[in-house]
Amino acid sequence: MQFHLNGFQPGDPEIADPAARVQAPDAAGGVPEEVDVLIVGCGPAGLTLAAQLSQFPDIKTCIVEQKPGRLLVGQADGIACRTLEMFHAFGFSERVQKEACWINETTFWKPDARRPEAIVRSGRVQDVEDGLSEFPHVILNQARIHDAFLDVMRKSSAKLAPYYNRRVLDLQVEPAVDAAAHAVTVRLECVDAAEGNKVETIRARYVVGCDGARSTVRKSIGRELHGDSANHAWGVMDVLAVTDFPDIRFKSLIQSANDGSLLIIPREGGYMVRIYVELAKLDIGERVANRNITADDVIAKAQRILKPHTLDVKEIAWWSVYEIGQRLTDKFDDVPEAEVAGRLPRIFIAGDACHTHSPKAGQGMNVSMQDAFNLGWKLAAVLRKQCAPALLHSYSAERQAVAKELIDFDREWAGILASAAKMGGADSAKTQDYFVRHGRYTAGTATHYRPSLLTGAASHQHLAAGLVIGTRFHSAPVIRLADAKPVHLGHAAQADGRFRIYAFSPAENPAAAGSAIRALCNFLGESRESPIRRHTPSGADIDSVIDLRAVFQQDHRQLAVEAMPPLLLPRKGRYGLIDYEKMFCPDLKSGNDVFAMRGIDRKAGCLVVVRPDQYVANVLPLDDFAGLASYFDAFMLRAN
Numbered sequence: 179m180q181f182h183l184n185g186f187q188p189g190d191p192e193i194a195d196p197a198a199r200v201q202a203p204d205a206a207g208g209v210p211e212e213v214d215v216l217i218v219g220c221g222p223a224g225l226t227l228a229a230q231l232s233q234f235p236d237i238k239t240c241i242v243e244q245k246p247g248r249l250l251v252g253q254a255d256g257i258a259c260r261t262l263e264m265f266h267a268f269g270f271s272e273r274v275q276k277e278a279c280w281i282n283e284t285t286f287w288k289p290d291a292r293r294p295e296a297i298v299r300s301g302r303v304q305d306v307e308d309g310l311s312e313f314p315h316v317i318l319n320q321a322r323i324h325d326a327f328l329d330v331m332r333k334s335s336a337k338l339a340p341y342y343n344r345r346v347l348d349l350q351v352e353p354a355v356d357a358a359a360h361a362v363t364v365r366l367e368c369v370d371a372a373e374g375n376k377v378e379t380i381r382a383r384y385v386v387g388c389d390g391a392r393s394t395v396r397k398s399i400g401r402e403l404h405g406d407s408a409n410h411a412w413g414v415m416d417v418l419a420v421t422d423f424p425d426i427r428f429k430s431l432i433q434s435a436n437d438g439s440l441l442i443i444p445r446e447g448g449y450m451v452r453i454y455v456e457l458a459k460l461d462i463g464e465r466v467a468n469r470n471i472t473a474d475d476v477i478a479k480a481q482r483i484l485k486p487h488t489l490d491v492k493e494i495a496w497w498s499v500y501e502i503g504q505r506l507t508d509k510f511d512d513v514p515e516a517e518v519a520g521r522l523p524r525i526f527i528a529g530d531a532c533h534t535h536s537p538k539a540g541q542g543m544n545v546s547m548q549d550a551f552n553l554g555w556k557l558a559a560v561l562r563k564q565c566a567p568a569l570l571h572s573y574s575a576e577r578q579a580v581a582k583e584l585i586d587f588d589r590e591w592a593g594i595l596a597s598a599a600k601m602g603g604a605d606s607a608k609t610q611d612y613f614v615r616h617g618r619y620t621a622g623t624a625t626h627y628r629p630s631l632l633t634g635a636a637s638h639q640h641l642a643a644g645l646v647i648g649t650r651f652h653s654a655p656v657i658r659l660a661d662a663k664p665v666h667l668g669h670a671a672q673a674d675g676r677f678r679i680y681a682f683s684p685a686e687n688p689a690a691a692g693s694a695i696r697a698l699c700n701f702l703g704e705s706r707e708s709p710i711r712r713h714t715p716s717g718a719d720i721d722s723v724i725d726l727r728a729v730f731q732q733d734h735r736q737l738a739v740e741a742m743p744p745l746l747l748p749r750k751g752r753y754g755l756i757d758y759e760k761m762f763c764p765d766l767k768s769g770n771d772v773f774a775m776r777g778i779d780r781k782a783g784c785l786v787v788v789r790p791d792q793y794v795a796n797v798l799p800l801d802d803f804a805g806l807a808s809y810f811d812a813f814m815l816r817a818n
Contacts, residue, residue: 180448182418186286186495188250188321188452191277191447200250205339206304208340208471209240209380212222212360212562214430216382217241218395220340222320223529224388225327229268230554236359236562239336240380242344244389248328249321252416254543255445255452255529257323259306260622262313263792264551266505267673270326271313278316279446281305285425286610296486297432301610305429309775312653317622318446318544343370349398351387351512351524357567358383362524374676384557386526388550391505393531396576398514399512401527403534405505405585411457412536414475415497419451423487426451431609433484440483450495455480457499458474472500474784507532510549510574522567523574526553533581535588544622545584548791549577555675559814560678562675564713564723568814571633580625586607586620592812600675603613623650627793633785634796642682642797643777643782651678651788655770659732660758661740664765667772670727671792677810681728681800682778688730694783694800695728699743700724701803709810715817719750723817724810727760731773731780734763 181191188201214230217224220243229317231239257265257274265271286301298695299367306315331338347633354361360381368376387395391403423442429444438456445452455476459710473494481489486622509515510532511523529546539544553573559565580657594609618624626649627633653668671678688695702722714723728746730737739747739761764771773780787796787807798805 179446181232182447182449182495186251186277186416186418186450187492190322190325191603200248200281200525200787205341207240208343208376208402209344209366210238210383210637211379213238213240214366215239215557216380216584217363218346218364218385218389218392219243219388219390219529219531220324220544221244221390221529221546222254222323222385223531223550223673225324225331226547226550226769227528227554227557228338228340228390228787229327229330229334230551230675231558232336232373233559233674234562235335236574237336237558239338240341240382242341242346243343244369245342245411247342249324249338251319251321252498252635254320254429255317255443256544257318258313258541258544258620259313259315260625261323261547262316262420263311263650263653263668264547264673265326265583266313266669267671267792268330269672270330271544274323274327275316275320275448277322278318279444279448281315283498284431284613286613287353287425287430287432293358293665294435294775297434297484299425300607302428303610305617307617310618310621310623312655317443317452318702322446323543339553344378345369345396346389346394349395349525357522381625383561384524384526385530385781386550386553386557387529387563388528388546389531391530391534393527395525396507396531397526398529399527401507401509401532403505403507403532405503405534409561410459411443411499411568413455413457413471413497413499414452415455415473415476415480416445416450416452416495417477418495420482420495421486421488422559423489427442431613433609434483434485436775437479437482438730438784453480455483464731469499469765473497473628477514503534504536504589505534506578506585508578510578511570513571513574526570526573528553528577532578533585535585536591541584541588541620541622545581548580548622548625550578551673554673559701561564561788563815564817565814569631572630574722575630576627576632579628583624584619591616623652623804625793632795633793634798634809636797638784638799639798641779641782641799642786645774645776645778645786645794645797647794647797649794651786651792651794652776654775655731655765656762656772657765657766658759659730659734659737659761659763660739662734664768665762667727667729667762668792669790670725671790672758673790675790676722677724677790678796679724679726679806680786680788681787682773682783683728683730683778684783685731685801687732687737688728688739689743692783696743698785698800698803699726701744703743703745707803709808712807712816713810713814720745720748721750721760727762729764732763733766761777 218291228241288300288589441454443452513524528549783800
């Protein structure tokens with residue numbers, strides 16, 4: 179998909195009229211007096227959280243933003259494979275893939291040994307390892323990701339839209355015994371001149387600060403970002419340019435002999451490109467603003483690094499100068515560590531409000547959205563009385579540890595990309611080797627939650643060796659039994675707050691009276707100890723809280739869908755219509771046997787429990803009914 183040919187234009191490139199490309203839906207009037215969740219900030223984290231909560235019309239959500247309207251250009255652009263997996267759950271992964279630039283290979287350049295003032299290509303690698311994800315690594319303007327989430331919010335039953343021009347003045351939390359109380363009072367200043375800078379007050383059960391590195395919400399709970407700057411200034415610039423550099427449409431890491439490093443990221447539309455340019459080392463305590471660096475300075479440095487190739491910049495769509503720094507706060511909510519046992523969190527922070535990275539590893543936006551995806555389903559489960567409020571402690575525990583690991587990775591990666599002066603000599607081979615070895619970090623698939631209330635122990639991991647407990651559910655191709663459609667197993671998950679149980683059958687006939695699958699369905703559908711029966715409200719669809727899916731070993735033509743247990747053909751909705759999309763078989767025709775691909779024990783089969791944010795929560799024997807019930811009972815409330 180090509181666009182930006184005659185100049186950069188923000189908004190939807192499929193709309194021919196540039197003036198009509200940018201829709202600006204926002205909430206009219208004043209903010210509500212009381213809400214369940216107040217989200218501060220319309221960045222990637224805030225909009226992910228708002229899109230998640232907008233799926234529940236019984237949850238009253240409000241999102242406010244200090245800026246006057248939606249983002250149009252600039253900032254982050256890298257979208258990891260794992261993030262596209264999440265986008266699929268929200269329903270817009272195909273849209274992103276169509277519009278984005280796909281990063282297929284990465285090239286490496288170093289000084290020419292014969293002419294050090296010139297650069298030469300030193301290597302080329304595949305960007306993402308085979309089989310890591312069904313989705314690619316892509317590049318797309320952060321503003322377009324915002325647009326996608328805003329569309330999800332607009333189309334939802336909640337019809338959620340942001341309130342722009344709102345700046346947080348202060349927050350106050352009242353001690354409350356009742357978890358349902360609107361215990362947080364927030365004062366907002368309307369910074370729209372037409373409104374006369376009026377002050378609004380809103381009371382919330384929970385507040386989430388997604389308001390960036392200078393977060394007012396973070397400061398209100400006494401948290402600080404800790405870390406050191408690397409004392410290096412970098413420039414970033416989105417340009418339409420003419421060049422004879424041959425790898426301009428590849429992601430390229432370039433290390434020069436005397437002028438530092440350059441990172442080239444091809445952008446969507448086929449013509450635009452982003453350049454990250456190493457500019458200067460800063461003195462201790464010096465801020466990059468003191469250097470008065472101009473756009474021409476950034477271009478000139480890039481031109482020197484690219485020699486003998488030329489770079490003729492025709493248009494700058496967006497540019498900025500920043501300092502490298504990795505900073506992290508010690509906790510992502512308002513409860514001191516010493517008070518966790520006796521106090522519930524009311525205020526949370528996510529994204530740049532609690533961790534900052536250098537942009538070159540492409541982690542900032544991706545990690546921020548994963549923060550919000552982790553928190554969103556937990557808030558929904560508590561507010562809808564599916565889970566006890568103590569579940570909310572798990573957000574900070576899980577995501578702070580992930581952020582620390584990623585910051586450590588980012589610090590090392592930023593150092594490797596630094597200049598010869600900093601590294602004691604440019605080493606392109608070291609750069610390439612590190613890139614390959616740590617590809618799972620940049621793909622977003624390295625997150626591994628440790629055993630906890632939500633994450634089971636690895637006692638039965640051998641039953642599904644390729645679906646590691648605590649990591650994201652690694653999808654695989656399958657054939658849907660009812661209609662022979664090739665699909666991806668993981669795509670059964672939507673951003674709807676439901677847990678999934680994937681039941682992998684032994685090689686026996688699953689329809690037989692004594693089969694393990696039928697015994698499981700009898701337990702889940704009929705027993706008083708069944709977690710589905712315990713935690714699903716009366717009158718609700720049987721899969722509205724916990725969604726059971728079955729995967730068989732036979733070819734789909736060898737099985738009769740009508741002979742399967744009734745729980746795998748559930749009747750739903752006002753008319754009791756049958757859901758035929760619960761059963762799957764291996765894609766044997768294409769040679770993609772999910773049992774082999776994910777190391778499923780063929781003889782025993784197994785249960786794989788997957789959280790609403792797509793992470794593997796537990797692996798259990800197919801007949802461990804007590805273990806399955808015990809897992810859910812540990813944090814879920816009984817509905818009936």
